Every structure is written in C-alpha cells, then in structure tokens.
Amino acid sequence: xxxxxxxxxxxxxxxxxxxxxxxxxxxxxxxxxxxxxxxxxxxxxxxxxxxxxxxxxxxxxxxxxxxxxxxxxxxxxxxxxxxxxxxxxxxxxxxxxxxxxxxxxxxxxxxxxxxxxxxxxxxxxxxxxxxxxxxxxxxxxxxxxxxxxxxxxxxxxxxxxxxxxxxxxxxxxxxxxxxxxxxxxxxxxxxxxxxxxxxxxxxxxxxxxxxxxxxxxxxxxxxxxxxxxxxxxxxxxxxxxxxxxxxxxxxxxxxxxxxxxxxxxxxxxxxxxxxxxxxxxxxxxxxxxxxxxxxxxxxxxxxxxxxxxxxxxxxxxxxxxxxxxxxxx
Amino acid sequence: xxxxxxxxxxxxxxxxxxxxxxxxxxxxxxxxxxxxxxxxxxxxxxxxxxxxxxxxxxxxxxxxxxxxxxxxxxxxxxxxxxxxxxxxxxxxxxxxxxxxxxxxxxxxxxxxxxxxxxxxxxxxxxxxxxxxxxxxxxxxxxxxxxxxxxxxxxxxxxxxxxxxxxxxxxxxxxxxxxxxxxxxxxxxxxxxxxxxxxxxxxxxxxxxxxxxxxxxxxxxxxxxxxxxxxxxxxxxxxxxxxxxxxxxxxxxxxxxxxxxxxxxxxxxxxxxxxxxxxxxxxxxxxxxxxxxxxxxxxxxxxxxxxxxxxxxxxxxxxxxxxxxxxxxxxxxxxx
Numbered sequence: 001x002x003x004x005x006x007x008x009x010x011x012x013x014x015x016x017x018x019x020x021x022x023x024x025x026x027x028x029x030x031x032x033x034x035x036x037x038x039x040x041x042x043x044x045x046x047x048x049x050x051x052x053x054x055x056x057x058x059x060x061x062x063x064x065x066x067x068x069x070x071x072x073x074x075x076x077x078x079x080x081x082x083x084x085x086x087x088x089x090x091x092x093x094x095x096x097x098x099x100x101x102x103x104x105x106x107x108x109x110x111x112x113x114x115x116x117x118x119x120x121x122x123x124x125x126x127x128x129x130x131x132x133x134x135x136x137x138x139x140x141x142x143x144x145x146x147x148x149x150x151x152x153x154x155x156x157x158x159x160x161x162x163x164x165x166x167x168x169x170x171x172x173x174x175x176x177x178x179x180x181x182x183x184x185x186x187x188x189x190x191x192x193x194x195x196x197x198x199x200x201x202x203x204x205x206x207x208x209x210x211x212x213x214x215x216x217x218x219x220x221x222x223x224x225x226x227x228x229x230x231x232x233x234x235x236x237x238x239x240x241x242x243x244x245x246x247x248x249x250x251x252x253x254x255x256x257x258x259x260x261x262x263x264x265x266x267x268x269x270x271x272x273x274x275x276x277x278x279x280x281x282x283x284x285x286x287x288x289x290x291x292x293x294x295x296x297x298x299x300x301x302x303x304x305x306x307x308x309x310x311x312x313x314x315x316x317x318x319x320x321x322x323x324x325x326x327x328x329x
Numbered sequence: 330x331x332x333x334x335x336x337x338x339x340x341x342x343x344x345x346x347x348x349x350x351x352x353x354x355x356x357x358x359x360x361x362x363x364x365x366x367x368x369x370x371x372x373x374x375x376x377x378x379x380x381x382x383x384x385x386x387x388x389x390x391x392x393x394x395x396x397x398x399x400x401x402x403x404x405x406x407x408x409x410x411x412x413x414x415x416x417x418x419x420x421x422x423x424x425x426x427x428x429x430x431x432x433x434x435x436x437x438x439x440x441x442x443x444x445x446x447x448x449x450x451x452x453x454x455x456x457x458x459x460x461x462x463x464x465x466x467x468x469x470x471x472x473x474x475x476x477x478x479x480x481x482x483x484x485x486x487x488x489x490x491x492x493x494x495x496x497x498x499x500x501x502x503x504x505x506x507x508x509x510x511x512x513x514x515x516x517x518x519x520x521x522x523x524x525x526x527x528x529x530x531x532x533x534x535x536x537x538x539x540x541x542x543x544x545x546x547x548x549x550x551x552x553x554x555x556x557x558x559x560x561x562x563x564x565x566x567x568x569x570x571x572x573x574x575x576x577x578x579x580x581x582x583x584x585x586x587x588x589x590x591x592x593x594x595x596x597x598x599x600x601x602x603x604x605x606x607x608x609x610x611x612x613x614x615x616x617x618x619x620x621x622x623x624x625x626x627x628x629x630x631x632x633x634x635x636x637x638x639x640x641x642x643x644x645x646x647x648x649x650x651x652x653x654x655x656x657x658x659x660x661x662x663x664x
Contacts, residue, residue: 060402094435101433110401111434115425121391122426125398125406132354132380132404139398152421155391162386316436317470319494 001215008273011053011210013287015045015266017294018069021078022241024295025068025085025099029245033303034085036098041069043208043240046265047172048073050213050235051140054221060108060126060139062119064172065100066239067112070142075107082298088305095308096316108137117143117150120169124156127165127230138166138224145234146177148191157198160230167230168220169195172207174239179251195232207235208265211272238263331514336369336506338480339445342487343370343407345516347377350405353491356383356395357409357445366411367447367506389415393422393444400442400496401430407491413448413500414460427496428471442497443490449502449540449590450634456626459634461591463538466498467567467600473497473521474568478542480510482565485519493521502540502590522569526578530560533584533648536575536601537563541588541639548644557652567597575601576608583614584651588644593621615651620644 022040029038041048044066052061052073063070071081076092084091085099092102103111110126113119123141130137147153148171160167171191175182188194195202203220205212213235220231238260242249249257273280333341347353354377355361355370361384364371374382385392389410396406410416416423423444430438450459466474473495477483483501490497527542528549537545542563549559560578564571579585585605587598598619605617620639628634 060398062398092435093433093437096435097433103430103434103438105401105434105438110398111430111438113426115421118394118421118426121394121422122398122401124391125395125400126402128395128399129402129404132399152390152394155386155388156394158386159388159391159395163383316432316434318473319431319439319441 001211001218003211005277008269008276009283009287011049011214012266012269012273012284013291014049014053014073015210015269016287017078017291018045018048018072019266020291020295021068021072021081024299025082026241026245028299035087038085038099038245039066039243040241040245041066043238043260043265044172044174045069046210046213047170047207047235047237048142050210051170051217053214054217055108055138055140057107058135059137060110060123060130062110062123062126062139062141063112064119064142064144064147065112065114065116066144067100067102071102071104071109071112074109076102076104076109078294078298079301082302083305086302086305087307088302089308089312090301090305094312094316117147117152119143120147121152121156121159124160124165124167127160127167128163130166136225138168138221138229140168140170142170142172144177145171145173145182145186145191146180148194149177149185157195157200157230157232161198161200164227165230166224166227168224169200169230169232171232171234173234173236176239176243176251178243179247181251190234192232192234200230200232202232202234204234204236207237208263208268210265210269330511332509333480333512334506335480335483335501335508335510336367338484338510338512339369339487339501340371340373341512342484342491343373344376346488346491347373347381350491352403353405353407354381354383355407355409356385357392358385358387358411360384360409365409367503369445369501369506370409389419390422393419393427396442396444397422397426397430397440400440401438405441405491407443407445410444410446412458413446413462414457416446416462423472423498424469428469431495432471439494440496441494443487443499444496445499445501447501447503449504450627450638451504453629453631453634455629459627461539461589463500463567464591464596467597471496472568473566475499475521475566476539477501477565478505478539478563479508481512482519482525482563484512485517486521486565488518489521492518500539504540508543519565521566522571523565524571524574525563525565526574527561527563528559530558530582532558532582533586533652534560534562534575534578534582535586535588535644535648537561537588538567538597539590541590544639544641545588545644548641548648551641551645552648557648559648570601572604572608576605579605580609580612583612585613585617586620586644586647586651587617588620588639590622590639592624593619594624596621618647618651620647
C-alpha cells in the first residue's frame with residue numbers, strides 16, 4: 001500500500017500526541033496533580049492510530065482501562081481528557097469518571113472502561129445499532145490478550161458471529177495481563193486462534209508498525225462495512241510501562257525495557273519518513289512543536305479549570321433531575 | 330375495559346411500544362420463535378420480524394452488553410433475562426456498565442434500556458429459579474426497579490419503562506402471569522415513583538411488594554371483619570420509591586407492616602422500615618413488623634416452599650401484633 005506524505009505525517013502526529021500526552025500526565029501524576037490510577041498506553045500507539053485512522057466520526061469504539069490512546073486517535077479533545085484526569089469540572093465527565101472512563105459519544109467513543117473485557121459486549125450492542133440503522137458504521141472493541149480470558153469476550157464473539165454484526169475485535173497483545181506474563185495466562189500461542197472457534201475470520205499483525213496496522217484495517221473495516229464481519233485482529237505490541245504508573249514491574253525480566261525501545265513504533269515511522277523524504281525532519285520538528293504546544297495548553301487548561309462543587313455529586317445519576325425525579329430516599 | 334391476564338398485558342405493552350417507536354426491539358433467550366418461556370413475547374416475531382425480535386445465544390452477560398451498547402447508540406432495547414436468578418451471571422454489565430455510564434460520562438450518555446425478568450417462588454422451581462433479588466438492585470444507584478402486582482400496572486409501568494431514558498429493571502413475579510385484571514382499552518401509562526393506595530384504612534399501614542400485594546389485599550378484607558381498618562400501599566417501583574405516600578400513611582395510622590417475598594435480611598422492607606423511623610418515628614404506636622421469607626435459599630419441595638413463602642396467616646399475625654394494645658383490647662389473648 002502506498003501512503004502519501006500527508007498521511008504518514010498525520011500518523012506520526014497522532015502517535016506522538018498519544019506518547020506526549022502519556023508522558024505529560026505521568027509527570028503530572030508524580031507531581032501530585034492527578035489522583036487515582038493511570039494506565040499508560042506508551043508503546044502501543046501504532047495500534048490505536050492505525051485502527052482509528054480507518055474509522056469515521058460516527059463509527060464506534062469501546063475502549064479499555066488503558067484507553068487514552070484510543071480516545072486521542074478517535075479524535076477526543078486532549079484538554080477535556082486531561083481536565084478529566086485532574087478531576088476538574090471542565091473534564092469530559094465533569095470529574096465523575098476519571099482516567100478509566102473518558103467517553104465522547106458525539107464522536108463514537110463509548111468509553112474507556114474500568115472492568116477488563118467489559119467493553120467487548122458493549123461494542124457488540126453498538127454493532128447491532130449499526131446493522132439496524134444500515135448506515136455502514138462499524139463498531140470496534142479494543143482489549144488486551146488478558147481480557148480474552150474473561151467470559152464476556154467469548155460471549156461477545158459468539159453473539160456477534162451469530163447475529164452477523166459489523167464488529168471488529170481488536171486484541172492488543174502487549175504481553176502482560178496486569179502483572180502476569182502472557183505464557184502464564186494464555187495456554188495457546190495467539191488470541192487470533194480463538195476467533196476460529198466462533199467462525200470469525202482472524203488476522204495477526206505487527207502492532208508496532210502503524211503502516212501494517214493501517215493496511216490491515218483498511219481491508220477489515222471496508223469488509224465490515226459491507227456486512228462481511230465480524231472480524232478479529234490480534235496486534236502484537238508492547239506495553240512499555242507498568243500496569244499502572246507506580247507499578248515497580250518486578251515481574252519484568254531485566255533488560256526487557258531497554259529492548260522495547262528498539263521496537264518504538266514512533267521511531268520506526270520517523271526513520272521511514274526520513275528515508276522517503278529528504279526534508280522530512282523539518283516537518284517532523286514542526287509536528288513536535290505543534291503537539292508540545294497543544295499539550296502545554298491542555299496542562300494550563302486543566303490546572304486553571306475549577307474543581308466541581310460537592311453537590312454536583314448528586315447530578316447525572318438519572319436522566320431526569322438529580323438522584324430521582326420524584327420524592328425518594 | 331377488557332379483562333386480560335398479566336402476561337398478555339406485558340405482551341400488549343411490548344407490541345404497542347414497538348409500533349409507536351421503531352427503535353424499540355426485543356432480545357433474549359427464546360423470545361422470538363418460542364415466544365418466551367412464559368409466552369410473554371408470543372406473536373411478536375410475526376408482527377415485527379426477526380430484526381426486532383432477536384433470539385440470542387445463552388449469554389446473559391452479552392445480552393445485557395447488547396442492551397448497553399445498542400441503547401448508547403440510539404436504539405431502545407427491551408431484553409429478557411429468563412429468570413432473575415440468572416442476573417447473577419450478568420451483574421457486571423448491570424452494576425458497572427448500565428447503572429454507571431450516564432454518571433461516568435458526566436450525564437452525556439443515555440441508556441434507555443429495559444431488562445425484563447421473572448422472579449419469585451411458588452412453582453417448585455428450586456433454589457436457582459425462584460429468587461427475589463430486588464434488594465440487590467435497589468442498592469445500586471443509576472437503575473430503576475419496577476415490581477408490578479397486577480395486569481393494569483404491568484402494562485402501564487412497562488410502557489413507562491420503555492419510554493424512560495434510564496436503565497430499568499422490570500420484575501415480573503412468575504405467579505402473576507395467570508392473574509386476570511381489568512385493563513383499559515385506550516392508551517395509558519402508569520408513572521414511576523407513585524405508589525398505589527390499593528385500599529384506604531385508618532388503623533394500620535401495610536406496604537406490600539409485587540405478588541405480595543395480592544395476598545395482603547385479601548388479608549385486609551379479613552381484618553375489616555375483625556374491626557381493623559388496614560391501608561394497603563403498593564409502591565409499584567422500589568427505585569424510585571414513593572416515600573411520601575408511605576410516610577404520610579404511617580403518620581395517619583401509627584402502625585406499619587411490610588410484606589415482601591424476598592428474604593427478610595437486608596431486604597427492601599429493612600429500607601422502608603428505616604426511612605419510616607427516620608421520618609415519622611414519633612407517630613409510631615408500635616414497632617414496625619416485617620413479613621418476609623426466612624434467611625434460606627428457596628426450597629424445592631412443596632411443603633418446604635410453602636413454609637418459605639409469606640402467607641396470609643403470617644400477614645394477619647403481624648398486623649395483630651402491631652395492633653394489640655389500647656385501641657384494640659379485643660385482640661388481647663387471641664391466637
């Protein structure tokens with residue numbers, strides 16, 4: 001597949017934005033600006049970017065607890081994302097969701113999810129809507145290989161296959177289920193094998209190569225739009241950081257982290273760009289500047305945004321009014 | 330007015346709402362071809378086709394997931410969990426997803442979905458097919474919980490449930506499916522959070538849930554003959570709960586008996602008793618009594634199940650217990 005320079009630079013920008021967002025929020029977390037848990041997406045940027053670059057605004061994604069990358073790649077506003085992580089009123093969820101629940105229904109993000117595997121059947125539901133409405137949308141479920149041990153994964157694959165829904169199951173095989181290495185929780189070599197048990201055509205690819213991801217999804221998404229789904233795609237990638245920020249990663253073999261740097265999806269694309277285009281560095285530098293500015297603004301926006309008032313705790317529980325629309329407890 | 334059975338009332342509500350709104354669809358195990366295990370969805374497949382009446386695999390978790398995802402994206406699912414006991418299989422999707430997503434999104438997401446399920450003992454269906462688990466659901470903010478006691482309410486409440494923008498759990502007691510009752514021929518709905526004062530009275534308030542409303546109703550007639558005027562309240566929905574109607578009634582009668590089929594421990598009755606003592610403790614003339622099942626699983630064998638289920642005699646005893654005293658000297662020493 002031949003990519004234009006613009007396309008390649010756009011991939012670069014999206015991946016860089018994810019990387020820099022994660023680095024920044026990690027620093028802000030360490031400095032005490034962000035409470036709770038942070039599960040970073042660093043190392044996996046090529047997957048979200050390659051997948052979501054094939055999606056339209058009205059396509060759906062159901063994300064994971066490691067969801068920042070998916071949301072950015074699908075077009076989420078980094079100001080609102082970061083403010084949400086700060087627990088501010090201006091955040092996507094008015095400070096009620098936090099890192100694990102960033103959602104933007106207006107651009108098809110059905111939410112990051114704090115429960116491993118829970119987004120998978122939700123994507124199946126969105127796929128049903130897409131099929132019923134018949135407007136050619138697709139629904140993508142992101143999950144890690146650890147989530148393929150969850151019952152919902154199997155139920156969702158079976159259901160989507162039986163009902164022939166336009167759903168793409170995207171497994172980000174990043175080698176660790178929380179703290180447990182792949183070989184200790186997966187009795188088979190690949191999650192892709194599981195697709196065949198449900199009659200679902202499955203693909204495997206190098207998830208650190210954004211061009212490979214894009215190329216496969218170009219085919220898979222268009223076939224899904226035509227009603228040939230569901231599909232399962234296993235993207236082999238690497239989780240650079242721990243399960244969460246602060247995880248000491250004692251389970252990781254010595255030297256592994258250093259090796260991962262050699263598989264950096266962003267460097268890989270950068271080298272490709274430099275080989276293809278003489279003046280690539282100028283444009284790459286420009287992108288770095290743009291992304292840095294954008295994230296500096298997001299930080300400023302988040303820091304200067306107001307915290308929510310305590311009473312707003314009672315809002316948004318139900319569609320009408322506060323806790324209940326009538327007298328109650 | 331027509332006289333129809335409870336299951337027909339639900340069937341009519343589904344059919345009418347599916348006609349009214351093309352986004353409404355039904356999904357669940359055996360709901361299409363088979364018409365549901367209690368015949369509730371019979372005929373709907375023929376009427377609306379297989380894209381709107383969807384038979385699913387036996388996957389309760391994915392059924393609720395299907396409802397969550399499709400409701401988030403513009404449809405209005407009415408899914409069925411065949412027996413309430415099976416909700417245990419899909420609690421993540423109910424508790425962590427359906428109930429939380431509006432809140433977690435700061436109010437931007439809407440989940441207009443209904444989960445119909447069937448509860449209760451009386452069919453010798455054993456410990457895994459007879460439970461009443463509404464208290465577990467009442468404990469979860471973000472969902473609404475409906476417990477109809479008659480065909481009129483069943484139809485009107487289900488229509489309200491389908492039109493509601495929130496996740497609603499609609500609990501049908503399996504002993505009620507054959508119950509006949511009057512239902513208007515014209516369109517109507519029954520609002521949530523408005524208790525039904527089934528019978529007015531002055532001496533004691535009885536709050537009964539679901540199927541127990543019918544047992545309490547027959548008890549009130551017997552009590553009348555013994556000189557006790559009981560006010561019977563059917564909350565209809567336990568979330569939202571019509572606190573005012575209950576509290577005002579107790580303030581008037583000074584006595585409260587709560588009747589439900591679920592086990593007494595941690596039951597809805599405990600919540601109602603607590604809120605009454607918070608609001609109108611000083612109006613109470615006697616300790617509140619709860620008539621509920623003992624703290625055991627629902628047994629299989631007939632005499633065991635009969636022992637388990639609250640019956641009219643137990644309700645009468647509880648009422649007499651709170652009524653014994655100054656105003657009812659005739660009750661002293663009886664039974």
